[in-house]
Amino acid sequence: MTGGHDLRALFSTNDRTVTAEEAFTNRQSQWNLVADALAEHLRRISSPGIDVDDLEAPRNNVIVLHGVGGIGKTTLSRKLEAALSDGGDRPAQWGEPGWPDGRILPVRIDLARSAGTDFEQLVLTIRLALAARVGRPLPAFDLALRRYWETNHPGEPIEEYLRRGGLAARFGQALPEQMQSALGEAASMLALPGMVGSVVGQVTGALVRALRERRQTVRALAGCARLADLLEAEPDLDGLSCYPHLLAWEIARLPTPCAPSSTTPASPP
Numbered sequence: 001m002t003g004g005h006d007l008r009a010l011f012s013t014n015d016r017t018v019t020a021e022e023a024f025t026n027r028q029s030q031w032n033l034v035a036d037a038l039a040e041h042l043r044r045i046s047s048p049g050i051d052v053d054d055l056e057a058p059r060n061n062v063i064v065l066h067g068v069g070g071i072g073k074t075t076l077s078r079k080l081e082a083a084l085s086d087g088g089d090r091p092a093q094w095g096e097p098g099w100p101d102g103r104i105l106p107v108r109i110d111l112a113r114s115a116g117t118d119f120e121q122l123v124l125t126i127r128l129a130l131a132a133r134v135g136r137p138l139p140a141f142d143l144a145l146r147r148y149w150e151t152n153h154p155g156e157p158i159e160e161y162l163r164r165g166g167l168a169a170r171f172g173q174a175l176p177e178q179m180q181s182a183l184g185e186a187a188s189m190l191a192l193p194g195m196v197g198s199v200v201g202q203v204t205g206a207l208v209r210a211l212r213e214r215r216q217t218v219r220a221l222a223g224c225a226r227l228a229d230l231l232e233a234e235p236d237l238d239g240l241s242c243y244p245h246l247l248a249w250e251i252a253r254l255p256t257p258c259a260p261s262s263t264t265p266a267s268p269p
Contacts, residue, residue: 024079024091027072030065031094034080037063039098045252052252053225055245074110081108105133120152121165123240127247128162128171135174137182138250139220140227143211144243146179147203148235182220186211189218208232224249 041061044050051057065073083090084097084106107129109122127145130138149158159176162168183203190210212228215221226245233239 025093027076027079027091028093030076031080031083031091034063035094035097037061038084038104042099042103050252052245052248077108077110081106105129119237120240121167123243123247124162124167124175125171128167128175130247130251131174131178132171134254137178137185137220138247139182139186139218140224141243141246141250142179142182143186143203144227144230144235144239144246146183147231148240148243150202151235183207185220186218190214203231 065076067073079089079091083094084104087096107126109125123145127138127141153161157176158179159168159173162171162173162175187207190207192207192210208228208231211218211221211231215224215228221227224246226242230239230242230246233242
């Protein structure tokens with residue numbers, strides 16, 4: 001009230017069509033950088049000469065968002081994830097990307113804000129995103145991950161770990177089922193009936209030896225040259241750091257619409 005007048009009433013309106021819209025601006029150059037880099041990455045991995053087993057081939061697949069805290073790196077990474085996930089969430093001024101829908105699977109991992117995030121959780125997050133998107137086992141990687149989990153988390157079901165850490169709420173519980181399916185299929189093809197269908201089946205020494213001797217018997221694993229060596233290596237953090245090779249090998253074998261995956265981690269301040 002001022003001088004007997006209700007200023008709120010004086011300046012109010014009955015027009016209920018007034019709305020507010022969010023405008024995401026001044027990030028055109030960053031979007032162009034990301035879109036061009038992803039288009040080039042898709043072109044390169046689609047070329048006939050690409051060989052995921054060639055570990056000496058140069059890679060150029062990392063984009064870094066850097067700068068002091070508070071300039072919008074986290075907000076930009078969120079907007080990039082949304083824009084890559086759904087064209088409807090892409091700011092109009094960014095324009096259409098140069099690839100068809102379904103070619104990119106964005107997985108945002110904010111290392112600056114996720115307390116306790118370690119390499120194990122990073123690998124799990126990427127695999128969980130693929131579990132929800134692809135909907136089927138990735139046998140070579142899943143067997144190695146299963147062996148790692150048995151050794152480093154004895155007595156702790158992966159389902160419980162995912163639920164407690166909030167990853168199950170984000171991605172669902174498809175991964176444990178897919179890991180068990182991969183184990184059961186391998187045991188069946190290698191004629192190890194004691195493990196087939198067992199909910200407590202493990203990646204035993206017998207399975208590893210059978211895979212080394214008769215890997216070609218299991219069609220889903222045929223051609224994965226480094227699987228037996230990785231399964232026989234100590235399943236510690238060093239071993240886990242090599243498992244992304246198995247994941248890359250699996251992704252390269254997926255049907256084209258799901259083939260590549262992309263992460264958009266936010267840089268720490």
